[in-house]
Amino acid sequence: MVLGFLEGLGRAVLRACQEVGGLALFALEGLSHLVRPPFHGRQFLRHFIEVAYFSLPVVALTALFTGMVLALQSYTGFARFNAQSAVASVVALSVTRELGPVLAGLMVAGRIGAAMAAELGTMRVTDQIDALTTLSTDPMKYLVAPRLLAATLALPLLVLVADIIGIMGGYLVGTAKLGFVPALFLNSTWDVLETMDVVSGLVKAAVFGFVIALMGCWCGYRSRGGAQGVGMATTSAVVLASILILALDYVVTEAFFAQ
Amino acid sequence: MTLTVTLEGVCKSFAGKTVLEGVDIAVPASSSLVVLGGSGSGKSVMLKCILGLITPDAGRILIDGRDVAAMSRRERAALMDRIGMLFQNGALFDSLPVWENVCFKLLAQKRITRRGARDKAAEVLAQVGLAASVGDLSPAELSGGVQTREALARAVAAAPDLLFFDEPTTGLDPIMGAVIDGLIVDCVQRLGATAISITHDMASARRIGQRAAMIYKGRIVWDGPAASLGQTGNAMVDQFARGEREGPIGMELRR
Numbered sequence: 001m002v003l004g005f006l007e008g009l010g011r012a013v014l015r016a017c018q019e020v021g022g023l024a025l026f027a028l029e030g031l032s033h034l035v036r037p038p039f040h041g042r043q044f045l046r047h048f049i050e051v052a053y054f055s056l057p058v059v060a061l062t063a064l065f066t067g068m069v070l071a072l073q074s075y076t077g078f079a080r081f082n083a084q085s086a087v088a089s090v091v092a093l094s095v096t097r098e099l100g101p102v103l104a105g106l107m108v109a110g111r112i113g114a115a116m117a118a119e120l121g122t123m124r125v126t127d128q129i130d131a132l133t134t135l136s137t138d139p140m141k142y143l144v145a146p147r148l149l150a151a152t153l154a155l156p157l158l159v160l161v162a163d164i165i166g167i168m169g170g171y172l173v174g175t176a177k178l179g180f181v182p183a184l185f186l187n188s189t190w191d192v193l194e195t196m197d198v199v200s201g202l203v204k205a206a207v208f209g210f211v212i213a214l215m216g217c218w219c220g221y222r223s224r225g226g227a228q229g230v231g232m233a234t235t236s237a238v239v240l241a242s243i244l245i246l247a248l249d250y251v252v253t254e255a256f257f258a259q
Numbered sequence: 260m261t262l263t264v265t266l267e268g269v270c271k272s273f274a275g276k277t278v279l280e281g282v283d284i285a286v287p288a289s290s291s292l293v294v295l296g297g298s299g300s301g302k303s304v305m306l307k308c309i310l311g312l313i314t315p316d317a318g319r320i321l322i323d324g325r326d327v328a329a330m331s332r333r334e335r336a337a338l339m340d341r342i343g344m345l346f347q348n349g350a351l352f353d354s355l356p357v358w359e360n361v362c363f364k365l366l367a368q369k370r371i372t373r374r375g376a377r378d379k380a381a382e383v384l385a386q387v388g389l390a391a392s393v394g395d396l397s398p399a400e401l402s403g404g405v406q407t408r409e410a411l412a413r414a415v416a417a418a419p420d421l422l423f424f425d426e427p428t429t430g431l432d433p434i435m436g437a438v439i440d441g442l443i444v445d446c447v448q449r450l451g452a453t454a455i456s457i458t459h460d461m462a463s464a465r466r467i468g469q470r471a472a473m474i475y476k477g478r479i480v481w482d483g484p485a486a487s488l489g490q491t492g493n494a495m496v497d498q499f500a501r502g503e504r505e506g507p508i509g510m511e512l513r514r
Contacts, residue, residue: 038367038369046354119354122353123352126348126350127346127347127348127350128350128351128352128353130307130310130312130346130350131344131346131350131351131352133310133311133312133339134310134312134339134342134343134344134423135363135364135367135413136336136339136340136364136367136368137363137364137367
């Protein structure tokens with residue numbers, strides 16, 4: 001019985017190692033195509049627009065309401081310590097350092113990661129990926145590399161917009177509902193923000209963008225077994241990307257702000 | 260210059276299940292071979308092995324006398340430039356219009372400009388009996404028969420020396436099937452290409468093949484003229500060709 005348990009455990013560990021190794025090789029191959037011609041500029045542009053432009057409404061609304069709620073929550077919390085004046089600073093730092101990139105990442109994982117996995121998964125089960133090979137086109141170069149690059153570059157832009165809208169959300173609640181003087185709110189925001197706060201958020205966004213595209217492509221590319229397989233690939237892509245976003249958020253934060 | 264294809268003892272298994280068990284067959288240049296077999300007999304796996312989409316566990320695949328497995332990435336890419344393939348159900352790219360699907364290979368190889376590709380697509384679509392206006396549609400807007408014609412146009416647009424057809428008439432009505440078969444024969448003859456088709460449609464096999472081979476349980480069990488299908492003297496092939504319930508194939512299924 002103990003041997004059986006150990007055997008099962010060993011098999012699971014080996015399988016996990018195999019999966020991680022496979023993912024690493026997949027990522028490296030995808031990245032290698034970014035520096036080796038030919039380049040598929042049209043594909044890059046298509047996915048860049050898809051990620052950066054068409055995700056904008058979702059990310060903007062998320063950021064707006066997050067900033068608004070954050071101002072309200074921090075105001076009611078800080079009122080217990082007579083520290084209401086810190087609301088603008090808390091909103092600015094929380095949005096730029098943490099909530100902007102993480103929430104934008106999670107929203108984009110749900111929207112773009114799922115779409116990538118579904119599209120590649122469908123292409124896999126309908127032989128379209130094999131067809132690419134017979135048409136003298138490397139599927140990794142044509143399908144994966146442009147998506148990786150597009151998401152990595154687009155997410156920082158989205159997060160930059162999310163930062164501004166999130167702070168605006170806090171400003172709206174702060175000035176319209178909580179009685180802050182508009183100029184003072186903006187001055188507090190401006191004074192507390194440092195370049196590193198924004199830069200760390202943008203670096204996180206780039207990492208999250210890469211992870212979202214990587215998981216979407218990896219899960220979709222390997223999907224098997226028709227509609228059910230594509231559905232499972234889509235779910236896996238979103239779940240894995242979301243978990244990795246939260247885990248890597250800690251890693252990047254540690255790298256930037258560890259004392 | 261057309262290509263020869265030779266398979267020597269090709270074996271392939273998936274998760275312990277043997278699919279190909281020592282396949283030997285030779286296809287001379289400019290000839291047309293049809294591979295017959297029931298569902299799950301290993302036809303598609305054999306085709307994917309030849310194309311390099313699946314690596315065989317054992318045996319050799321020689322194209323023009325050269326071992327595909329021993330080729331460098333560049334050599335394999337150069338070989339792929341000379342191959343055309345019509346996939347079962349087309350495998351057309353949904354995100355691209357028909358004209359871009361048809362000229363995909365030429366565009367990928369930069370043998371043609373995007374503007375030139377539209378004219379070229381119209382020309383190739385005309386060869387498979389489609390109007391130039393079809394070029395602007397999305398594959399999803401086309402019927403099954405028109406999708407197969409488009410897939411055929413894509414397979415032959417770059418004038419390949421070696422053509423593969425995977426169940427080209429599956430899901431089509433008999434008349435459309437005959438039309439597709441006629442187009443396949445025309446295209447192969449016009450290009451002077453070597454052609455390998457896999458099918459379980461007997462009427463199609465007789466129309467498009469000069470030679471036929473039957474694969475059963477991962478082995479080639481018969482190889483002869485396509486015209487003789489149904490009267491080969493091989494009980495297994497004749498049963499399959501006539502679609503009879505009783506015979507060695509049925510007996511084996513019941514065991």
